Amino acid sequence: MEKLVSSWCSNIKALPESYIFPPETRPGNLTVPTYNSNIPVIDLSKAEGQNRTEMVEQILKASEEFGFFQVVNHGIPENLMNQAMDIFKEFFEILPAEEKAMLYSEDPKKSCRLLTSTPNYNWEKNHLWRDNLRHPCHPLEECIKDWPEKPIKYREVMAIFSVEAKKLGSRILEFIAEGLGLESGYFRADRRPGKLDFPSCNSVPVIDLGNGDDDRPEIVEQMLKACQEIGVFQVVNHGVSEEIINETRSMYKEFFEMPEEDKASLITEDHEKQCKLVTGSTRHNGNKLNLWRDNLKHPCHPLEDCMKSWPEKPTRYREVVAAYSTEIKKLGSRILELLCQGLGIENSSYFEGKLSEDLQMSVNYYPPCPDPSLTLGIPPHHDPTLITILHQGDVSGLQLLKDGEWFNVEAHPNAFVVNIGYQLQVISNNKVKSCEHRAVTNSNDTRITIVCFLYPASDSIIEPAASLVNESNPPLCRAFQSKEFMRNFYSMGGNGELALQPFK
Ligand SMILES: O=C(O)CCC(=O)C(=O)O
Ligand SMILES: [Fe+2]
16 A cells, blocks of 8 residues: 555655656646636525526536636535535544555555545656545445445435535536526436336325324324425325225226227317327427327316316216316315415415316326336426325336435325425425426336326416515515416426526
């Protein structure tokens, strides 16, 4: 093992010969002016405000002019940065030599290695005045086993730090994609699912709604916690009868498996049409990439008006879906009332009436897929709803993004998955968050998901609820009409944050 510079440098007065560079490659004058005044320091908190476009332009300009910029208000807590810095100080300056010797390696294939100067120490002419520790951080569970075991807190602190740094990196790449006019998510490595064995998300509780008022405080607390942590929970004992659910599911299976000619009249690219059957997405024709799904969509409110546009086959379609959507609307109101209490919105009927009036049915049919690692059922997105109530039967495929990783939402045949939508996030003044999610496919089973989107009526006014706004929680945006937000949401390619910009 070469002697690490950190192990002997403190006692020496003159620079040893092997570190002295030829005159033409020495830094020479050490009083060069700092570049700080020219390299922009970019305030990332502006991403959430009116000046987002300006901030994205700053990043792009700095990238063109310097290829460097600094960021502040980047979301990595100061104490975490200090902890990481202290860990490395302890690593290089205090850790006994024998601990470091175990990590020292000249084998470039070794995942975690400590070296001095460059990896080519033995054949370099001049050594560099540095020691260096390097290791990969992704995927965390695999890499962490090779990380230093000392200082004791190394793995704990650096795991958190690396997750935060990765999030920051993804955010910055997203700003750059935005500035370059690329589609959202352009730089993300996970546009294909790649691997197929995703872990289940353990932040999604299965909440039992069944036991009446005695359990209410506990139910409310569980819901709020899930909405704050991940924005998704499941409910069982929800009051929608198993019979209605099974009947609806088998009816939809029959629908999607009907001969082509029975469905042809519903296939359309006309956005104005109320009831639409599409393959891929509604923007399929403009997309180079197709999605491995068919989708049927139509509104359900007001029922009598909408029903006329619904499919006529299977013959029981209208009767079954009318019953199902009525039950889901009731369940939706119940969940919103519980959430209202959890959020601390004083008026318990806050969501009643127009604010939760609109119900859209969206049913996905994902046939078994020849190679699920290469394609998606639905790409990553946030729902623009108040809440979404989804039934995925016994085949999982819904995935949530948490700390930059995808997790499965476990399939419970009796449960509905409830998902916080972007408009509820606004009303909660960011107290609860909507979660980015996607649907993956599988090679064995047909998967049908019955998705009910609960929306405000299009002309209702959306704003952070007055009881959630105070001096320390200023309103995240001004009031707007739901339809204004929806228009922006679609024109901004489904990006809720951008859709909200005009109302900041
Ligand atoms: O089918 C799924 O699991 C996801 C559906 C979904 O996210 C949607 O329709 O917005
Ligand atoms: Fe969704």
